[in-house]
Amino acid sequence: MAPDLLLTARNLTKKFGDFTAVDGIDVEVRKGEAFGFLGPNGAGKSSTMRMVGAVSPVTSGELRIFGLDPETHAQQIKARLGNCPQKDLLDEELSVEENLWVYGRFFGLSKAEVRERATELLEFAQLTERRADKVEHLSGGMKRRLVIARSLINNPELLLLDEPTTGLDPQARHILWDRLFRLKRQGVTLIITTHYMDEAEQLCDRLVVMDKGAIAAEGSPKDLIARYSTREVVEVRFDADDHGAFADSLSGIGERMEVLPDRILLYADDGDAATAAIADRGIDTLSTLVRRSTLEDVFLHLTGRTLID
Amino acid sequence: MLGYALWRFVLLRDVLAFKRMWWLFLSGFVEPVFYLFSIGIGLGALVNDVTTDQGMVISYAAFVAPAMLAASAMNGSIADTTYNFFAKLKFSKTYDTMLATPARPWDVAIGEILWSLIRGGVYSAIFFVVALAMGFVRSWWAVLAIPAALLIGAAFAGVGMWATTYMRSWKDFEFVTLVIQPMFLFSATFFPLAVYPESLQWLVKVMPLYHGVELQRGLLLGDMHGGLVVSVLYLVVLCALGLWGASRRISRLLLT
Numbered sequence: 001m002a003p004d005l006l007l008t009a010r011n012l013t014k015k016f017g018d019f020t021a022v023d024g025i026d027v028e029v030r031k032g033e034a035f036g037f038l039g040p041n042g043a044g045k046s047s048t049m050r051m052v053g054a055v056s057p058v059t060s061g062e063l064r065i066f067g068l069d070p071e072t073h074a075q076q077i078k079a080r081l082g083n084c085p086q087k088d089l090l091d092e093e094l095s096v097e098e099n100l101w102v103y104g105r106f107f108g109l110s111k112a113e114v115r116e117r118a119t120e121l122l123e124f125a126q127l128t129e130r131r132a133d134k135v136e137h138l139s140g141g142m143k144r145r146l147v148i149a150r151s152l153i154n155n156p157e158l159l160l161l162d163e164p165t166t167g168l169d170p171q172a173r174h175i176l177w178d179r180l181f182r183l184k185r186q187g188v189t190l191i192i193t194t195h196y197m198d199e200a201e202q203l204c205d206r207l208v209v210m211d212k213g214a215i216a217a218e219g220s221p222k223d224l225i226a227r228y229s230t231r232e233v234v235e236v237r238f239d240a241d242d243h244g245a246f247a248d249s250l251s252g253i254g255e256r257m258e259v260l261p262d263r264i265l266l267y268a269d270d271g272d273a274a275t276a277a278i279a280d281r282g283i284d285t286l287s288t289l290v291r292r293s294t295l296e297d298v299f300l301h302l303t304g305r306t307l308i309d
Numbered sequence: 310m311l312g313y314a315l316w317r318f319v320l321l322r323d324v325l326a327f328k329r330m331w332w333l334f335l336s337g338f339v340e341p342v343f344y345l346f347s348i349g350i351g352l353g354a355l356v357n358d359v360t361t362d363q364g365m366v367i368s369y370a371a372f373v374a375p376a377m378l379a380a381s382a383m384n385g386s387i388a389d390t391t392y393n394f395f396a397k398l399k400f401s402k403t404y405d406t407m408l409a410t411p412a413r414p415w416d417v418a419i420g421e422i423l424w425s426l427i428r429g430g431v432y433s434a435i436f437f438v439v440a441l442a443m444g445f446v447r448s449w450w451a452v453l454a455i456p457a458a459l460l461i462g463a464a465f466a467g468v469g470m471w472a473t474t475y476m477r478s479w480k481d482f483e484f485v486t487l488v489i490q491p492m493f494l495f496s497a498t499f500f501p502l503a504v505y506p507e508s509l510q511w512l513v514k515v516m517p518l519y520h521g522v523e524l525q526r527g528l529l530l531g532d533m534h535g536g537l538v539v540s541v542l543y544l545v546v547l548c549a550l551g552l553w554g555a556s557r558r559i560s561r562l563l564l565t
Contacts, residue, residue: 056565057564057565078409085406091403091406093401105317
């Protein structure tokens with residue numbers, strides 16, 4: 001394994017009884033990059049993350065983290081990982097700083113070391129003022145920042161973030177993204193799962209699109225959009241319940257069309273030209289909106305479904 | 310060294326959490342004290358002296374006191390490793406978080422058992438002082454009563470934790486009551502084994518509390534006999550078995 005590969009997976013598979021959660025994926029993550037797993041709920045992202053976190057045995061295939069096999073070296077791997085699970089899982093019976101102290105001790109840090117590290121991390125997570133508060137009194141965004149602070153207590157080389165901003169309001173999300181950018185600049189390798197395409201676009205250097213346990217595509221957000229979508233998209237809405245009925249009247253405009261229950265998407269490199277073409281045909285739309293292509297469009301093209309149902 | 314004795318920090322976590330809930334401590338030790346006063350002394354006033362299974366003739370209260378010491382050790386352990394352990398295992402997911410670190414399932418099991426022992430040990434010590442003050446301690450062997458209480462506690466903690474890993478919901482804890490209650494009443498706690506017909510005596514003898522009661526009775530009354538070696542071994546094996554089983558089950562439940 002090349003020295004700068006922190007993670008390699010070959011034909012990695014996870015089964016729960018008859019159900020295949022992860023279906024033979026191949027992934028490589030290099031040191032210093034922010035790598036994403038993008039996919040809807042149930043795509044197998046969390047199962048993958050748990051295997052990478054060495055808390056879930058691999059059913060078949062090969063997985064190496066820092067070149068180590070989680071089956072035989074789980075402790076060594078966990079010592080160098082930071083783990084932010086999807087649910088906050090903070091200790092509600094402890095105070096904010098006690099959560100950090102206790103967690104840090106499991107990594108072999110001394111009492112003095114965890115206290116010093118906790119002070120730094122509370123500053124980083126903007127929670128210094130709340131240090132002595134009970135965890136249950138924190139807001140959702142604060143809790144999530146505390147989980148991230150906790151996961152950093154051992155100075156991890158690789159940070160796993162499972163759905164880091166799910167359930168947060170827009171302001172809390174932006175604060176969190178800012179913190180994650182800082183970590184990335186400090187050289188921490190990030191692996192992020194998300195079903196938010198904007199999050200993936202903002203944070204990830206490279207990502208895989210996952211669907212039904214398998215990888216549908218891989219690349220940088222820009223590459224994926226260039227490869228699987230057009231530069232722009234026109235969202236056309238009609239004053240009707242069934243948008244499928246209008247598909248024929250729009251055919252030939254743009255390169256490709258996706259019919260959704262509440263709108264029709266026309267993929268075109270020049271969105272304004274496509275809008276003009278609709279007007280030229282005299283079609284009576286409720287609204288037309290030109291926007292840039294996103295990973296959502298990539299996902300839709302690859303799977304025929306939207307990311308968030 | 311990586312991951313050396315990480316159960317220490319499971320214990321640390323419990324100590325920190327406990328600072329906020331110290332009052333929960335009270336409930337565990339008052340019960341055996343109440344039994345001692347109501348049954349041992351109150352009811353004991355109506356009862357003649359008792360002849361122990363070893364042939365010693367003593368007052369009824371002196372007969373019941375060692376049994377209550379054993380029961381207090383059991384109660385402390387069972388409270389922590391059933392209800393409290395279940396809440397942390399299923400709801401607050403305390404152990405999922407710990408297992409994401411280098412801590413291993415047996416660190417969780419050992420740490421939680423030690424915590425329950427600290428708690429149970431304090432209950433037993435308080436009860437012992439009460440028994441001593443009331444003159445129910447008759448022998449210097451009684452200096453071993455607290456270590457013996459810890460052994461009883463460890464055995465119940467191990468098995469209690471193991472059983473709890475099979476619980477599906479709070480309703481299943483009815484089974485704990487269903488086992489503990491009769492054991493508390495019939496393990497030669499309130500009357501000697503000799504009152505049972507021969508055929509039922511073996512059933513009492515397989516109960517772990519019976520061995521705890523025998524041990525404490527021997528120590529407090531200074532009535533040492535060979536059977537106590539069997540009781541000690543029984544409790545040691547039970548503790549080891551519980552620890553092993555609980556660790557395995559924690560692995561199976563959380564590392565999936």
